[in-house]
Amino acid sequence: MSLDFSGRVAIVTGAGGGLGREHALALSKRGAKVVVNDLGGARDGSGGSASAAQAVVDEIIAAGGEAIANSASVTDFAAVQAMVQDAMDKWGRVDILINNAGILRDKSFGKMELEDFRLVVEVHLMGSVNCCKAVWPIMVEQNYGRIMMTTSSSGLYGNFGQSNYSAAKLGLVGLMQTLSIEGAKHDIRVNSLAPTAATRMTNGLYPEAMLNAIQASDVVPAMLVLAAQDAPNRTILCAGAGSFEAAHISLTQGVYLGRGESVDEELMARLQEVKDSNEQKIPENGMAQGHQEIMAAMAAHRD
Incomplete structure (x- = not known):
């Protein structure tokens, strides 16, 4: 399997820090030209600044790579389309989309405001939909594309206080399932990554010793595999602390009971x-x- 990304153009959302930054740096190191997207807001999605994305671009350029910064909100489809057009204008193609942007507004379901539920779904799920929609015709036309959704163990298995986040993250798996089928004839491969990593999103969720064991860089190999030319299709990889697993949505053999009152x-x-x-x-x-x-x-x- 080749992990050389020379000549490829990648868009990484939420790449101003944490996992997204690691993804962008790794893709650039292996030859990709990178659009570093980040709204630059707080963990809960408030505020915004172009400085976070630009700082990562500066790192990439200092290391000899090519990158441009973008501070569009993934919730704004017109802004996402403009971001994709910027990549096309500069490099003429888009090969890889890493959907990584996200926010947290944790609270138990009974205490959660519906607006907090909607916003988390809007950023994680609809933000990824917007980005996929913007790059899809380009990938169809060039008969090549690699799309990675960032799902979560919270979406796959649930987690107290994260009903909004969990719903959005499992929604991304459903999106992956169908896009991987629809894109196959155009060599558009769509996969998901469920990372376990110490980032701004996990601050306060784990003890310090545990955070030290789950560095964001440990997740990068899974991203590279899912974005590679020889990537699988319709795969959910889990990664953290040097371990890698695959998650599946399976169907039991079941029991035929027929019809009747009993x-x-x-x-x-x-x-x-x-x-x-x-x-x-x-x-x-x-x-x-x-x-x-x-x-x-x-x-x-x-x-």
Whole structure:
């Protein structure tokens, strides 16, 4: 697998610090030209400044790379389109999109204001949608694209006080699932990364000793693999502290119960059997669930 990004153009959102900065620096080090995007706001999304993105661009240029800064909010589709056009005007293509921008507004669901829920979903999920939409026709035209969503263990498995963040992060996996199918014929490969890293977003969530063990740079190899020419498609990689795993949304073999007045009681009685993961599989697409259920019904009627 080649991890040479010479000649490639990458857009990295939320790249003014933390994981995004590490992603941008790593892509540049391996030859990519990079658009460093960052609104420059606080962790909760308030405020904004172009200085964060420019500082990373300065680092890249000082190291001999090529980069431009952009301070657009990913929630503003027109501004995102302008950012993509800037990349096209300067370099003539966009090969890689790293959707990394995000904010946190943590609070238990019962105490959370709906506006805080909406804004987190708007930045993480709709921000990634906006960026994907802006680069999609370019990637289709050039028959090449690599898109990475930044999901989270909170989205995959839940986390107290993060209902808004969790919903947005799992939404990104759903977006990945469909875009990876629709983009395949154009060699647009879409994947997700669930990172565990010490960044501004995790301050106060872990003890100091644990934070020292989960450096943002430890996550970068997974990003490089997911953005590479030989990248997989429709893969969820988890990374942190030097370990790498894959997460899957799987389907159990299940149980055919048919129809009838007592199906609800039987389902309750056999629920553990339905949940049995011994013969679970990873469906190729959303139709696979229905296909499995129809096949089970047809087999039962033949018996």
